[in-house]
Amino acid sequence: MTVKFFATLKLKLGVASVEVDAEPGLSVGQAIKRAEQSTGRSFWSDIFDKQGKTFPGGMVLLDGANIAHQNGVDTPVGDAETISVFPPAGGG
Amino acid sequence: MAFMGTMLRVNLTDGTIKKDPTPIELAKKYVGGRGLATRLLMNEVDPTIDALSPDNKLIFATGPLSNTNAPTGGRYMVITKGPLTGGIASSNSGGEWGAYLKKAGYDLVILEGKSPKPVYLSVMEDDVQIKDAAHVWGKRVPETTDTLIAESGQKKAKVSCIGPAGENLVMFASIMNEKHRAAGRTGVGAVMGSKNLKAIVVHGNKKSPIPDPNAFRDLVKGKIATIKANGITGEGLPKLGTKVLDNIINENGMYPSRNFQDVMYDGTSHMSGEALVEKGYLKRNSGCYMCPIACARNVELPNGRKGEGPEYETGWAFGPLLGFHDLNVICDANFLCNDLGLDTISAGVTIACAMEMYEKGYIKKEELDNGPELTFGNSEALPYYLYKMAYREGIGDKLAQGSFRFATGYGCPEFSMTCKKQELPAYDPRGVQGMGMSYAVGNRGGDHVRSYLIAPEILGSPEKLDPQAVEGKMQWLFIFQNLTAVIDSSGLCLFTSFALGADDYADMLNAATGFDLTTAQWLEAGERIWNMERNFNLLAGIGPETDTLPRRFFDEPAQRGPNKGKVHRLPEMLPEYYQLRGWNADGTMPQAKLEALGIE
Ligand code: SF4
Numbered sequence: 257m258t259v260k261f262f263a264t265l266k267l268k269l270g271v272a273s274v275e276v277d278a279e280p281g282l283s284v285g286q287a288i289k290r291a292e293q294s295t296g297r298s299f300w301s302d303i304f305d306k307q308g309k310t311f312p313g314g315m316v317l318l319d320g321a322n323i324a325h326q327n328g329v330d331t332p333v334g335d336a337e338t339i340s341v342f343p344p345a346g347g348g
Numbered sequence: 349m350a351f352m353g354t355m356l357r358v359n360l361t362d363g364t365i366k367k368d369p370t371p372i373e374l375a376k377k378y379v380g381g382r383g384l385a386t387r388l389l390m391n392e393v394d395p396t397i398d399a400l401s402p403d404n405k406l407i408f409a410t411g412p413l414s415n416t417n418a419p420t421g422g423r424y425m426v427i428t429k430g431p432l433t434g435g436i437a438s439s440n441s442g443g444e445w446g447a448y449l450k451k452a453g454y455d456l457v458i459l460e461g462k463s464p465k466p467v468y469l470s471v472m473e474d475d476v477q478i479k480d481a482a483h484v485w486g487k488r489v490p491e492t493t494d495t496l497i498a499e500s501g502q503k504k505a506k507v508s509c510i511g512p513a514g515e516n517l518v519m520f521a522s523i524m525n526e527k528h529r530a531a532g533r534t535g536v537g538a539v540m541g542s543k544n545l546k547a548i549v550v551h552g553n554k555k556s557p558i559p560d561p562n563a564f565r566d567l568v569k570g571k572i573a574t575i576k577a578n579g580i581t582g583e584g585l586p587k588l589g590t591k592v593l594d595n596i597i598n599e600n601g602m603y604p605s606r607n608f609q610d611v612m613y614d615g616t617s618h619m620s621g622e623a624l625v626e627k628g629y630l631k632r633n634s635g636c637y638m639c640p641i642a643c644a645r646n647v648e649l650p651n652g653r654k655g656e657g658p659e660y661e662t663g664w665a666f667g668p669l670l671g672f673h674d675l676n677v678i679c680d681a682n683f684l685c686n687d688l689g690l691d692t693i694s695a696g697v698t699i700a701c702a703m704e705m706y707e708k709g710y711i712k713k714e715e716l717d718n719g720p721e722l723t724f725g726n727s728e729a730l731p732y733y734l735y736k737m738a739y740r741e742g743i744g745d746k747l748a749q750g751s752f753r754f755a756t757g758y759g760c761p762e763f764s765m766t767c768k769k770q771e772l773p774a775y776d777p778r779g780v781q782g783m784g785m786s787y788a789v790g791n792r793g794g795d796h797v798r799s800y801l802i803a804p805e806i807l808g809s810p811e812k813l814d815p816q817a818v819e820g821k822m823q824w825l826f827i828f829q830n831l832t833a834v835i836d837s838s839g840l841c842l843f844t845s846f847a848l849g850a851d852d853y854a855d856m857l858n859a860a861t862g863f864d865l866t867t868a869q870w871l872e873a874g875e876r877i878w879n880m881e882r883n884f885n886l887l888a889g890i891g892p893e894t895d896t897l898p899r900r901f902f903d904e905p906a907q908r909g910p911n912k913g914k915v916h917r918l919p920e921m922l923p924e925y926y927q928l929r930g931w932n933a934d935g936t937m938p939q940a941k942l943e944a945l946g947i948e
Contacts, residue, residue, distance in 0.1 A: 260599075262592075262595045262596070262599070262622065263584065263587075263588055263592045263595070263596075263621070263622065264583065264584065264587050264588065266622050267587075267622065267625060267626075272617070310808060310812075311579045312578075312579060312580065312807065312808050312809040312810065312811075312846075313578075313579050313580035313584055313807045313808065313809055313846070314579065314808070315596070315806075315807070315808060317599055317600065317910070319910065320599055320600060320601045320909050320910030320911075321910045322600075322812070322814075324808065324812045325812075325814045340595075340599045342595075342596055342599075343579070343583075343584070344578075344579025344580050344583060344584050345579075345580060345584035345585075345588065345592040345593070345596060345807075346580035346581075346584055346585060346592070346593075346803065346807050346809065346843075346846050347584075347585060347589065347590025347591070347592055347593045347643070347659075347660050347843075348590060348593075348660070348796060348797060348800050348802065348842065348843065
């Protein structure tokens with residue numbers, strides 16, 4: 257599946273996305289850890305607090321649906337194709 | 349205190365200028381800025397008058413925290429009866445102009461009547477004069493600004509002015525200060541133009557009186573630290589500005605394209621906030637008066653054109669909404685609107701409406717006078733029709749009335765993406781139920797900054813709500829509307845509310861004014877302001893039947909993305925909203941509600 261990076265995270269990593277292997281049952285959190293390994297840079301703590309919740313203004317979307325309204329980082333990726341990762345951002 | 353204690357009353361018909369005491373006793377009930385100015389407008393203007401007649405009044409108002417060192421304390425509001433909605437018009441701008449009106453010694457300026465010839469108002473502390481503006485009439489915003497600063501003899505003078513669009517009474521003309529900052533929405537620039545008033549130039553060195561300046565400074569330091577420590581206001585907004593939202597809103601499946609016919613746009617990454625950085629167009633960020641956030645973008649294009657912006661809404665209205673994503677075209681169109689004094693949201697949404705009508709055969713090719721075809725994706729059309737609108741040439745004369753009047757003129761108002769005749773901003777209601785309600789019941793029509801529910805529904809600030817849920821949303825809407833009325837009225841920028849809460853604003857307002865009101869009392873002032881604005885609209889003939897959305901959002905489900913199949917669920921939420929507000933079930937306002945809030 258594709259893990260896409262946005263906002264300051266995209267600028268920091270210098271890549272828009274990476275492909276990770278996602279077997280059935282893999283969680284969103286595990287997929288993001290694999291994406292971290294693939295980029296060679298750690299960014300988990302830019303997105304999640306100690307409890308694994310996204311910071312206000314940050315978000316993780318599984319095929320567009322926010323994992324905050326599913327099972328958080330434990331949400332299984334299922335047959336989704338994309339994870340979108342946003343660090344805290346906002347505007348209006 | 350925090351108020352300068354004096355307001356200017358300028359009669360443009362007979363040229364008299366009066367300095368009246370600011371009714372500070374009203375500030376406990378209406379805070380200042382937006383609230384106080386609306387109170388004065390209600391006292392003095394019949395809501396049924398023609399907005400562009402000399403009977404209308406135009407009020408420039410600062411808040412108690414303007415011209416203090418409170419974070420973002422430089423904002424001001426323009427309040428009047430608006431030509432676009434026919435109801436309360438109320439527009440907020442940043443930069444430094446608001447702070448400088450107070451430095452000149454005045455809390456508000458009330459403009460009455462109509463000058464027999466083009467003039468501008470010069471406010472240099474005690475020296476206040478109406479001056480001839482024949483030499484700048486017809487000029488664009490940057491030239492007007494430079495000319496009037498030079499004439500004032502004060503390099504630091506600040507100019508708030510209209511461009512050709514305001515002079516030509518374009519119904520969504522803006523008022524621009526410091527060239528790039530806009531009181532953009534609700535057509536306040538047309539009211540200024542109708543009064544033959546080109547500009548207000550302000551300068552001074554006065555300080556706002558604060559009861560205990562040291563205690564205030566310490567308090568403010570804490571609030572600034574909170575803003576800097578917040579991920580949105582300390583990192584996201586300074587680095588990428590509001591344009592960081594392009595990808596966020598698109599990935600969430602609620603980024604309207606092709607006049608809201610689609611809820612996503614495939615080329616978003618080519619014109620996003622990230623692209624602005626990666627392409628090297630973004631040179632630096634900057635901020636308004638006393639702003640620790642500094643979200644403004646300073647951009648230079650490969651063609652050498654420089655300017656500020658575009659903000660998120662503008663980038664969307666001049667790109668994906670029209671079916672293209674050329675960042676050069678988008679930025680140039682933004683610069684053009686700032687120069688001409690046009691509201692970018694209403695301008696873009698009106699052109700999008702015309703494109704859908706053209707593609708569907710309602711507008712004939714002959715009507716375009718050999719101009720570019722009004723088809724989605726045709727970026728050539730954008731600057732051409734912006735110019736035509738501002739100068740009211742050809743079909744631009746009709747477009748200058750906004751999309752509702754334009755589409756209604758062709759018998760197809762369903763293509764106008766407006767609420768109460770004002771064009772909608774860049775969040776598709778089918779993807780975010782609370783924000784959709786915010787449009788539907790907004791006092792100034794389709795608008796995003798009077799209750800920015802995107803913060804909880806999408807960004808998770810202060811907590812994450814499910815954007816498709818309807819339960820409990822109206823309570824959030826109620827609180828956001830009331831709190832925003834307090835923030836606008838205080839003279840601060842709404843973006844501070846990503847980091848600060850109601851108690852923080854209450855602290856700063858009490859410390860600045862010397863009042864001793866509880867947070868609940870300040871929020872009640874916000875509720876009072878909201879109800880007063882609603883009452884103005886009801887008296888102006890804008891009834892509860894306008895508390896709705898364009899049919900598209902009920903009849904045409906989202907076709908793709910995470911909200912596929914969804915429509916907006918207004919009928920499930922509207923009765924609860926009326927009930928929370930304490931209004932009648934039909935949305936009218938009981939006299940008892942006005943009395944309970946002490947609205948005379
Ligand atoms: S946050 Fe942005 S818009 Fe608000 S005052 Fe600061 S620079 Fe101006």
